[in-house]
Amino acid sequence: MPKRSLVIDLDRCSGCDSCVVACKFENSVALGNYWTTVVPVKPTGTHPDIDMYWVPMQCQQCENSPCVGACPTGASYRDSENNVVLINKEECTGCKSCLAACPYSDPEGNQKPSVRWFNEEEGVTEKCTLCNHLTAASDGVENTNDTSDPAHAVPPCVHNCSCGARSFGDLDDPNSAASKVLAQAETDGRKVCIIEAEGVMPATRYILSEEIATWRGLGE
Amino acid sequence: MRETTLTRRSFVKAAAVAGAALTAGATLTGCLKEGGDTQGGGASGRAMYVSICHGCIQACPCKVYVENGVVVKIEGHPDAPTNQGSLCIKGLNQIHTCYSPRRVLYPLKRTGARGANDATWERVSWDDAIELAASKIAEAIEKYGTYAFFASVGGGGAYSFMQAMTTPMALGSPTVFEPGCAQCYLPRITEAAYMYGGADQSIADCAVLEPFKGLAPLEEAKGVTQDTKVLVLWAAQPSVSQTAQSGRGMAELRARGCKTIVVDPNFSPDAVKATIHLPVRPGADAALILAWYRVILDEKLYDEEFTKFFTNIPFLINPDTKLPWLATEVIEGYTPPADMPENTPVYVCVDENTGEVAPLPFGDAATVSQSVNPQVLATATVGGLESKSAGQIYRDEAEPWTLEKAEEFCWVPADRIRAAIDLYTGAEVAGIANGVASDMEETASQVPVGLMGLDMIMGYINKPGATMTQNGPLPAEGEAPRPTMFWNGFGGMFGQMYGIGYEVGATKEANEARIQAIEDGANPDAPPFQNGPTLYAMNQLLLDRLGMKNHRGLYNWCHSHIPSVREAIETGEPFKPRVWFDMSGNKFAVLGSAGAWYNAIMDDGVDFIICQYPMITSFQIEVADLIFPLEEWLEATGASEFGQLNYAFPSPGVIHLGETVPNSVPPKRVIDAASVKLNEKLGSITFGGTGKTIEEMNLQFPLGLGVMGGINSEEEVWATQIAAFGPVLGLAEGATRDDYLEAARDRADAYNVTPPDQYWTYGQHLVTANDGLPVGFATESRKCEVYNTLHIKLSRTGWPYCYPRELGPIDPRAGTWDGEYSPICNVPVQKEVPEIANGGDFVAPFDPEFPLAITSGRVYYFHHGTMRHAPFARELYPAPLVRINSKTAADYGIADGDWVEISSRRTQGTDFVHGTGLEAAYSGIKEQNTKTAEPIRAIAYVAEVVAPNVLWMERFWNPECYDSTQSTKTGGWQECNVNVITNAIDCNFNEVFGSYTNRGFTVNIKKSEKPANVWVEPKEFAPFMPTTTNEYAPDDIGVAIENKELLTPIVSFPDAAPAEGGQ
Secondary structure, X not given: OOOEEEEEEOOOOOOOOHHHHHHHHHHOOOOOOOOEEEXXXXXXXXXXXXXXXXXXXXXXXXXXXXXXXXXXOOOEEEOOOOOOEEEOOOOOOOOOHHHHHOOOOOOOOOOOOOOEEEEOOOOEEEEOOOOHHHHOOOOXXXXXXXXXXXXXXXXHHHHHOOOOOEEEEEOOOOOOHHHHHHHHHHXXXXXXXXXXXXXXXXXXXXXXXXXXXXXXXXXX | OOXXXXXXXXXXXXXXXXHHOOOOOOOOOOOOOOOOOOOOOOOOOEEEEEEEOOOOOOOOEXXXXXXXXXXXXXXXXXXXXXXXXXXXXXXXXHHHHHOOOOEOOOOEEEXXXXXXXXXXXXXXXXXXHHHHHHHHHHHHHHHHOHHHEEEEOOOOOOOOHHHHHHHHHHOOOOOEEOOOHHHOOHHHHHHHHHHOOOOOOOOOOOOOOHHHOOOOHHHHOOOOOOOOOEEEEEOOXXXXXXXXXXXXXXXXXXXXXXXXXXXXXOOOHHHHOOOEEEOOXXXXXXXXXXXXXXXHHHOOOOOHHHHHHHEOOOOEEOOOOOOEOEHHHHOOOOOOXXXXXXXXXXXXXXXXXXXXXXXXXXXXXXXXXXXXXXXXXXXXXXXXXXXXXXXXXXXXXXXXXXXXXXXXXXXXXXXXXXXXXXXXXXXXXXXXXXXXHXXXXXXXXXXXXXXXXXXXXXXXXXXXXXOEOOEOXXXXXXXXXXXXXXXXXXXXXXXXXXXXXXXXXXXXXXXXXXXXXXXXXXXXXXXXXXXXXHHHHHHHHHHHOOOOOOOHHHHHHOOOOHHHHHHXXXXXXXXXXXXXXXXXXXXXXXXXXXXXXXXXXXXXXXXXXXEEEOEOOHHHHHHXXXXXXXXXXXXOOOOOOEXXXXXXXXXXXXXXXXXXXXXXXXXXXXXXXXXXXXXXXXXXXXXXXXXXXXXXXXXXXXXXXXXXXXXXXXXXXXXXXXXXXXXXXXXXXXXXXXXXXXXXXXXXXXXXXXXXXXXXXXXXXXXXXXXXXXXXXXXOOOOEOXXXXXXXXXXXXXXXXXXXXXXXXOOHHHOOEOOEOOOOOOOOOEOOXXXXXXXXXXXXXXXXXXXXXXXXXXXXXXXXXXXOOOHHHHOOOOOOEEEEOHHHHHHOXXXXXXXXXXXXXXXXXXXOOOOOHHHHHHHOOOOOOOEOOOOEEEEEEEOOOOOOOEEEEOOXXXXXXXXXXXXXXXXXXXXXXXXXXXXXXXXXXXXXXXXXXXXXEEEEEEEOOOOOOOXXXXXXXXXXXXXXXXXXXXXXXXXXXXXXXXXXXXXXXXXXXXXXXXX
């Protein structure tokens, strides 16, 4: 099964929030809801001997996706073609079971940090789709001459990232952009991290060198 | 089209359509509107246009997608050499800026009293608006003389620098200001011109380009390499201020192994990623710089060949004149070599080989070193006076600043300073990029003089990988003239146009002959505005410009000293500025001591205020009497090519709303209309500074060239776009806007590229000139003037700007070098400081009522005063965060996320007595009666990101404060704006530029509450989303998106008879 996800280089990320707003425009996300957010992991230590980093957070595309199992209506599901975890808003009754099941989400889906958000106007839960409406058939290697090319499209959060920190693709396909970045990081000896949560096996990968900061997840 | 397109008839029709379409919550992607042929994309489907973002001072190439006349998506252009497809929050949010309900879409006239709570507006026609502005200007000038008019620019967005600078000149007034200028970039670009005539060290302003070359795959494929291995970011945070361009560039640089040293009190994103971070105490940079000099000079870490032969560091300085001794003055019978041109003086040094004073002629190192070996640190008796080399003077100034003393004063560990010096000096080539901080402090001249001097003595100049490099083709060997520099205006253009200013590097005789020829009308090819009367008038404007008594570096951009302008409004002395034409954003957000400005306008009176801007901001809602609607970026067509490195991208206006116009139209039309009125009364109008009538001075309006960059209508800017990008699109000459939009549709390759070898060039100073010598630099000595001789002369007479006339010397209280401008980096007294151990005479006494140092810097979401109305920015950053160290927060009982109140001398004590600020500043008076407003509030961000006793906060203003839902409306500039507490009243103005203190002053802080009228919940910002209503037009017409009648063709004007001026 394809393992589509994002690989995010925290050595590059400067916490600028352009991914947040690129996502909001692309997906018409309501005020107060954020399908992707950037969590600043504040410094530990005492000034001036400190380090910090930022963690962009969105649906982690868990291999065990507890949201799918928790959904009573089948609204939370995996795309039959590319295995992306999605929500069918037509089927969603707004019961918030998936919010409770997701270890990365606020139970009410209305405050940070959370990867699933409750859309009050429509009474449904929403989240990052990896922009499947653009990328369903994409190999994740962008066609720079035509960024709408469905065979190569990437989510706008990846395209516009002001640091070149985000890569998209199938981690099981060694030729995807995401896999190549990951392989290079491993070659360079840079640390590859996940945000751990019991049993869910997140597919999202973060790269952080020890010389920039010591990985401590989302911090306190 | 040659008529105003939105006639009364079509206005009524628009009203009817809009009335039917009044529904809430329109989304951009959902609406289907016919734009007509004059909207990009026409009526069918989605079209892509290449454009370039105007969201900050840099410019990221991007792609704009237009669907049925509505912009639905913006993304970065992948071919762009630096941003490579990135686009930041400021660029993405341009959609909400363009379609904001806060847009001004028609000329608006105030109908009620000034003040936000009473603001009401009436829509007027363009003809009536221009007539009203021209009448008010003409009436004031007829009654009070030409100096009654003034202009301003700056604040963020809709820049009209050239127009603002030249509009007062065209009407015979010396008064124009910009809140940036002396507080942003002018000091750095000007010192570069004084010291070597080349590009300065600013990344933000695109002077520093070299580190960003060779990063893009398209360029790497051409063999372009990335050569910067060590980069010093001194008070710069590209990842925040220029997020997608230089921020992306920094990410790419670091990924390629470039080491960085970041000097910043704040743990900025670039500091987070730095190899070495030096968290300097706000305002202590000059002392830190001298600590670097001390080590580099003592340990001979500098580039010996460059320092000895291409800088003035070895020159012996006459202690009486403070200027270098000439060989002809001190060596009896000395005559320069026969092949040495008169424009290239020979100075003297101590010859290291003989220990004697010897001539040091200009020339290439190999030749000159055969006759003399210049000693860098030297003292000798010359002309009976003990004379030090410029290098020795620098070393003596650095004497107090050991690493240990620097640690105590600057709050940076000595071993970190040492490690940074080693990294910087140990590289084969490195470079310093110098950000904006010092421009906003007492040290505005000292810091750039010190930092450029460092790169100069290191020989990090005109080399691959350095920051101080020049771009463009090298001259052919033996053909280039000895470089010279004109003065007054950007690149000295007013010097070249009108004659004012000494051409530095040319001989005195050549300058005298040039002026004489203008006065005599001897040059038959001279343009009509180049004549004796205009030269005299323009020169008079320089002598009379407000603040030039003391702060003459402002001449470089022809700007006035802002506190001096405010004091002239307060007192009417030496003349009262009465009618104001402001050409950019929120003055109350960006002017220091904003309360003092508000009070001066409201209490002391400015008769009429004309504004042009795409938005209503605090300034317009409070005090504007007339507003011209301007195009936002997506509507606006560039008047020139916008570049990123060696790439040039188009900036086509792809849509158009309401009756907005390019920013260059209103100044031209208003000044032409005013000139027609004024030219009927030339015999009775007084030219401010001379007491003579315009007729007696043999002038007429508009003076000189009139409004530079002013145009009559949008078609003129389209012609420049088509001329630049027509060829790549295959357009024929004479093509129109519609032709362009058709041809450029879906063309991702609509841009121009200069071949790398014609752009990335080095060693400019080493090319052989037409006199057989190396080209050298555009200074008097033809060398890099690390010892800045121009400062000395400027403070004495106004030379080179005021030539052929002169000013007297500056007030000695304003100068830090024995009453004159310092030629080197020194440490001027910092007026407001936290408690510093052994600060001595370098700081004013500690004021325990205000014990904390505060500084500022940008945040990702906004540029200057822009975008506080952008809902997707405000929901993420609804109110300013004040960064505070955990220990300090605990001391003050403040927790993370608390609202706090911040006060300074500008919000405490007794009220400011108008008209007393300048004298208090120069006399160093310590009792400060300077309350101008109430304290401000902000949200505490508690972390170890700043040192104890240091705060950090960005400017802010709150447009929600005058939203129609507020029961009592305010201008939204007092609640959360750090510029309410900054010191533009009685600070130690920087000697050269008059820069006031926006950073590195002191405050107190305490726990407080949210101001009731400030929005912080995301959903509160719903009124700022694009909807069917427009805040500033009658309910039935102000529909920005849903109303196809407002997707209008560009505004054309009937031909007006142009005013004939300038003789």
